[in-house]
Amino acid sequence: MEISPEAHSLLLAAADHNLLLLRSLLKSQTPNVQEPSTLRTPLHLAIASFESNPVQSTHTNGNGTSAEDEKDELSLPPLTKATKTLELLLQNGAIWNSLDTNNETPACIAYRLGLTPLYEVMVDAGVRAELLFGRLEGYMALDDDDDDDYEDEELEEGDVIDISVEAQGEKDEEEAPELVSTTEQTALEKAEEEAIPVTSDVYLSSTLSIDDERILDEDKNGVMMSWESHIMSLTVSNLLPASSENTGPKILNIGYGMGIIDSYFQSSTPPPSSHHIIEAHPQILQVLSNSPISKVPGVTIHAGRWQEVLPKLINDGDVTFDAIYFDTFAEDYSQLKLFFTEYVIALLNPEGRFSFFNGLGADRQIAYDVYKKVVDIDLLEAGLETEWIAVDVDSKKMEGDGEWKGVRRKYWDLEKYWLPVSRFIG
Numbered sequence: 001m002e003i004s005p006e007a008h009s010l011l012l013a014a015a016d017h018n019l020l021l022l023r024s025l026l027k028s029q030t031p032n033v034q035e036p037s038t039l040r041t042p043l044h045l046a047i048a049s050f051e052s053n054p055v056q057s058t059h060t061n062g063n064g065t066s067a068e069d070e071k072d073e074l075s076l077p078p079l080t081k082a083t084k085t086l087e088l089l090l091q092n093g094a095i096w097n098s099l100d101t102n103n104e105t106p107a108c109i110a111y112r113l114g115l116t117p118l119y120e121v122m123v124d125a126g127v128r129a130e131l132l133f134g135r136l137e138g139y140m141a142l143d144d145d146d147d148d149d150y151e152d153e154e155l156e157e158g159d160v161i162d163i164s165v166e167a168q169g170e171k172d173e174e175e176a177p178e179l180v181s182t183t184e185q186t187a188l189e190k191a192e193e194e195a196i197p198v199t200s201d202v203y204l205s206s207t208l209s210i211d212d213e214r215i216l217d218e219d220k221n222g223v224m225m226s227w228e229s230h231i232m233s234l235t236v237s238n239l240l241p242a243s244s245e246n247t248g249p250k251i252l253n254i255g256y257g258m259g260i261i262d263s264y265f266q267s268s269t270p271p272p273s274s275h276h277i278i279e280a281h282p283q284i285l286q287v288l289s290n291s292p293i294s295k296v297p298g299v300t301i302h303a304g305r306w307q308e309v310l311p312k313l314i315n316d317g318d319v320t321f322d323a324i325y326f327d328t329f330a331e332d333y334s335q336l337k338l339f340f341t342e343y344v345i346a347l348l349n350p351e352g353r354f355s356f357f358n359g360l361g362a363d364r365q366i367a368y369d370v371y372k373k374v375v376d377i378d379l380l381e382a383g384l385e386t387e388w389i390a391v392d393v394d395s396k397k398m399e400g401d402g403e404w405k406g407v408r409r410k411y412w413d414l415e416k417y418w419l420p421v422s423r424f425i426g
């Protein structure tokens, strides 16, 4: 696949951080051209140039700016010039999350090379794009009367998020005919194939395999795994701070899974005075109804999807909770957002705390970091301020014969889990 000489110059100018030439080329060229053999964009190249050449030389000459400006820009430190290059490309419409043949976004390269300032520029670009995308989706949803449209969306806990890590060709085909065809994007296709989303309906009617270490669905997707136990334990200690009260807290947990977090809730001191569990999968409900926790006084089990259970619970009477936890499966971000904007507000005590399993985008650092910021902003808009607690995860140990053996796709590939604890503002 050929690209025009101008497009080629643009790629070179980006790799050289030649701001003057870039400015001039961007007047007529799209910033989303890709190098045919690697599928790298100008954003990729502006970052990847540090791979082989940590200190950049700037040897191409631009035009249209005074000699003084040119001299000033030439003398900038390499990282500053690279930062300005990224900003210039983004201002001109560069897509922040396209993948090269190595299955890397520009931010992935910055992260791998430890180029924090460049990584941060890309995270902020991702946050801006996702917030805008979320808003636009919101406007489109106004036209859509179908309450069940959450099933059509593809963003899931732990997924390679399709809206965050997108095939270059998909967005820009029309304005940039020189882009390589998507049929050449084998790394991309592979990533997409692995990330086939599970819808809520399919999951809830699938047969699960359940043992002491994990729950898998019919397609061998991990629903819950015991490696998450320390996260569940820390979540409980952060949701239930030490208390001198004799009366135990009132707890609401959405999604029983392996019952790990519910066991930690039950072993807290003082134990919960009331503990509601909402669970929708028939097999898990069977396990739950045979487990000792179902006989504990104060425990109430609600069979069904939270979307149907909660409106009734709210209508039935004066129920509020001191701690609310949300961890479902095969639901996208729109459902988590719906939960905290509509239900946490209605069900959490003024001094109460809310948390959720923070696994959005967790198989790629950039997606995880972008979503952490997006969720933080959405929580704030919903009236909740959030503290994020870092929890170490030994991902390396889970490779090979470790936890992921026999699981279709890793839904977690990071060294740090950010544990959210939200409270009402003020």
Ligand SMILES: C[S@@+](CC[C@H](N)C(=O)[O-])C[C@H]1O[C@@H](n2cnc3c(N)ncnc32)[C@H](O)[C@@H]1O
Pocket (backbone or CB within 6 Å): 200, 223, 224, 232, 254, 255, 256, 257, 258, 259, 260, 261, 262, 278, 279, 280, 281, 284, 304, 305, 306, 307, 327, 328, 329, 330, 331
């Ligand atoms: C990841 S597991 C929860 C793990 C749990 N936190 C633990 O500590 O073991 C997710 C659970 O949510 C349930 N679930 C999925 N969608 C649901 C829905 N809409 N309403 C209620 N439960 C749901 C699943 O059946 C599954 O049991």
